Amino acid sequence: MSYRVQVRVMPRAGLLDPQGQAVEHALAALGFAGTADVRIGRAIELDVAAATADEAEARARQMCDRLLANPVTEDYELVVERPA
């Protein structure tokens, strides 16, 4: 069985996110008032072969810890969807 996993990787809170700042300034320049704290991360989707959703989540966490996110600068969240 294979599960679709959605991974969301974000720069750790408190770390400078210059991409987010630049986009925030661009939004203000376009006249979108009232936008604040824009932060830019990364979304990764993948199919993970596993017998259960728990196993798929455990495997995806290992992938995040080893490669998909940098524990020094990023936090991640993941969602295991129904079998693909």
Added chain:
Amino acid sequence: MTRVAVVRFPGSNCDLDALRAAELVGAGASFVWHRDTTLGGADVVLLPGGFSYGDYLRSGAIARFSPIMAAVQRHAAEGGPVLGICNGFQILCEAHLLPGALMRNAGLTFVSRPVPVTIERTDTPFTSAYAAGTLLQLPVAHGEGRFTASEDVARMLEAEGRVVLRYAQGDPAAPPGNPNGSAHDIAGICSAEGNVVGIMPHPERVVTPLLGSDEGLGFFRSFMTAARGAAA
């Protein structure tokens, strides 16, 4: 003869400069491909600058899993000198051979210009040819060079004297010396034992007056002295 291995990853682009710099100080230098599994008996390992694997995901994140990196890890664990320059520094951080990480420059732009840096530590295999406090002008060329670490790690690096190279304010009227927003103006650090060094500036680009300066040559002269010392 001191043997130097310059590791080539797909996307390395300062590999030839690093090789030539090593040859210039009299080392026997050769390239090692990222798929190789041994360093061919090298005494010194250089991880050159560039954009390994297109910098996909994060700079250095994929290169650190190249087959050759197991040999680099062993070499480092045995006390062998390893210098990562720019992308090489990013790879060393991703490989946990050095602490911290290098993030997108604070100003967002790719910065390519000479910057003033001071030599903060001289008992490493790559900085022993310099006097402490020496002010150098070294070129930087990177989009992701903002050294970032938790405050605990940054404090530890300072307390243990592991900041090897620091951005300096040469001319007060010049633009800020720190080109990327690095914590503590850090331009380069070393491992606890001092044998693994990572720096963002490119000393291999200033090794002969023909290139405008030879202020970077000391990084390469240093390991020649260190290697001779170890052999004696």
